[in-house]
Amino acid sequence: MAGGEGGCELHECVFKGDLRRLSALLRTGDVEKKDRHGNTALHLAVMLGRKDCVQLLLAHNAPVRIKNLAGWTPLAEAISYGDRQTIISLVRKLKTQCREHIEKRRPSLVKALKSMGDFYMELKWDFTSWVPLVSRILPSDICKIHKRGSSIRLDTTLVDFSDMRWERGDVSFLFNGGAKPPEHALTVLDNKAQLFQRVRYEETEMEIEDEVDIYMSSDITAVQMSTKSITFTRAQSGWIFREDRKEMVGAFEAEVYDINGMVLESRKRREHLSEEDLQKNKAIMEQLTKGYAQAIDLNGELMRRGSLTPPTSSGVTWQEYLEAEPGQYPTLGRKLVNKESSKAFRATVAMSSNFPLSVSMLLDVLEVIAPFKHFSKLREFIQMKLPPGFPVKIDIPILPTVTAKITFQDFAFRDDIDSKLFEIPASYEEDPNR
Incomplete structure (x- = not known):
């Protein structure tokens, strides 16, 4: 040719x-x-x-x-x-x-948020590990999500979680879909220090140079969940008379599936490091x-x-x-100079047909909250072809040694969500270090 x-x-x-x-x-x-x-x-x-x-x-x-x-x-x-x-x-x-991707997606995201009813939702995160000592010190968290119009508020105590380091705090993310200018759409509140910070999508030259220093000083890593061979089979219960397993997750009846063939692939390169x-x-x-x-x-x-x-x-x-x-x-x-590892995970997902939110609606909400690494993992998982219904309880690998169990333990459409929840409190000052 x-x-x-x-x-x-x-x-x-x-x-x-x-x-x-x-x-x-x-x-x-x-x-x-x-x-x-x-x-x-x-x-x-x-x-x-x-x-x-x-x-x-x-x-x-x-x-x-x-x-x-x-x-x-x-x-x-x-x-x-x-x-x-x-x-x-x-x-x-x-x-x-x-930044261009966010701006391109924003109008359809705002439209999707406006089209769904206002609601309150609770997400429970439990982190576990097959390494006993690690399991003992892993965090858990309950995320509270309020949605009103095209605005979302997420309250969490788990600020970040990566490479066995996690940061605790009392933090709220406010997304205002109608913000003018659009760059002010996302704000972070530090409720302990009573500070707020507008999330910018542009870094200073100093921040870019710092980031490059970190890249040049670190392993090059790629961690991905292999979804090629994943299949779902109905989980069974009972010793003698086996039947399809069902359970109540919060107020929702769910059918439980075993997830087969879930593999977390992790690779590191360090040929650039002496x-x-x-x-x-x-x-x-x-x-x-x-x-x-x-x-x-x-x-x-x-x-x-x-x-x-x-x-x-x-x-x-x-x-x-x-x-x-x-x-x-x-x-x-x-x-x-390449090091590869892969670990197969045994996991389950509980799907409910009477959960009020649809998977596509949840994906719209999660796109707003994507700054969290563990939330982007959840989003990644939910984009797979799941069994029918809504995933009210899921196990997903976050790191090669750590799995998260996510439970949608509370959900209600409500028309009394207070608009003040989406405002920066008058007593809060802008973070001078950001």
């Missing part, structure tokens, strides 16, 4: 460093197109260190969050290659694309994640992570790349 096999002319231009032809093709070419390995032209530009191609592709809004067959994004590959300016460009573009890095960065990472001041050198300048020495050219030809088995192409950038 000709050079741009399967319509991958953009990929071929990048591979051969033909910037002029790439520029001409981008006027009509599909910048999101993947080749047989799942790579976009941006993936290749980053892996091969073609900085001019990277900038040209980003100028044409090449997607930064898109994954190849191995589950890696162009940003992950940029961190591996180690050119700081390229990483900064990709982080900036990622922020812009996320042994010295691994020791030094542990301390730096602790400082950065706690919000401490960054390291300052003798001249009073912030010490930033410098670019790595580029990897030696692989010498792989376009034809060799094309002819490799899907996902098995030769290394193009830095030689991978």
Whole structure:
């Protein structure tokens, strides 16, 4: 077949460093197109260190969050290659694309919220682990959600949860669908400190530089729930006379299903980190994640992570790349240092046919509350093809060692939801540190 096999002319231009032809093709070419390995032209530009191609592709809004067959994004590959300016460009573009996605979705989200009745809902989170000592110290939380018109309020005591670290607090998220300007739609209240913070979708240069330091100092990670082999079978009860299991979840009768074939796949890469890095960065990472001041050198300048020495050219030809088995192409950038693990989870889901909310309505609500990592996991799960009804109780893996049980323990449509719940209290001050 000709050079741009399967319509991958953009990929071929990048591979051969033909910037002029790439520029001409981008006027009509599909910048999101993947080749047989799942790579976009941006993936290749980053892996091969073609900085001019990277900038040209980003100028044409090449997607930064898109994954190849191995589950890696162009940003992950940029961190591996180690050119700081390229990483900064990709982080900036990622922020812009996320903001554009939110703005594009906002009108339909507001419309969906307005079309459903006002309600109060309680979600209980119980975190458990098969590691006994870990299980003993894991948190639980009851999230309270009020919805009125196109506004939502979420009250929680579990602020964040990742990598066995969690943050406690007394926090409320306020989403105002009719906010003017739209950037003021999401506000966070710290009810203990009596402070509020408007969630901005634009970071300062300092915040982006800090984020890049963290990326360059950390393992590149990808954790995903494999849903390919998931099946649902009715759970059984009884010793002699077996019958389909049912249970009451709050006020809702539910049919219980076993979830078979749920696997959490976790991968880490650290080819961009030296042994010295691994020791030094542990301390730096602790400082950065706690919000401490960054390291300052003798001249009073912030010490930033410098670019790595580029990897030696692989010498792989376009034809060799094309002819490799899907996902098995030769290394193009830095030689991978990769650790993979997968764990199968036994889980159940209780589906109720008389729950007043529909799954699509819940997804609309969850999209508003997506800043939470554990909520985005719930959203991910609910987007699967579930058995009939509404998932009133679910087990989902959050981390390779941690599972969350989520229970919709209370729900009621109400027409007396107080509008004051969605206002910033007069006694609260804007957080001066944000």
